Amino acid sequence: MVVAAVGRVDLISEAPLREQVLDACEEDTVKRFVVVDLTGVTFLSVGSAPLFLRAHYHCLHRGRLLRVAVPPGPALHTLQLTGVRDVVAVYRDLPSALQSETRSPW
Template structure:
């Protein structure tokens, strides 16, 4: 099941949701910033009830992420953990990985070099 969501301005952010072996995969393409963060926040929102959430965020298509994106990912990670689930980051681009490392998010949220590794671990 895929769900495409646009953002402020054409081609600035595209989000697709799918399920792979019971794990929610949120694929993000474009720029994550103050103007485009709301669709990502919505895509990562946990539904009430149900099994513990397991979510992988595929960042392979993200060209830019500022502190808004960091805050959204940390909030989603905390919500998943509080619901006895998890959130993992997959395939961040070099610039995004550098940002994650500078602020220490990679020490809080598990980051994997590929989507497959994030799903298999």
């Protein structure tokens, strides 16, 4: 299951992304992974980064794993700066995040 975001993600624009990610974690399906595709994100605010920590634990609680696809750039920098990258599985691109046995290259 993939949830994609494009453009800027900040405290004002994060609500729809948060709802979609949490809904994906709760969906009644046999899918093991919820992948958040940030490859089209040009800015990720530090204040929005905790969204991925909450989603990570929300998914774990429901037997799913959260993965984030994010290329080098501002969004990855925010995930590194806030420590989210140390907790959540982060991948360089969407195809890598979708592979079932791929370990995070970061």
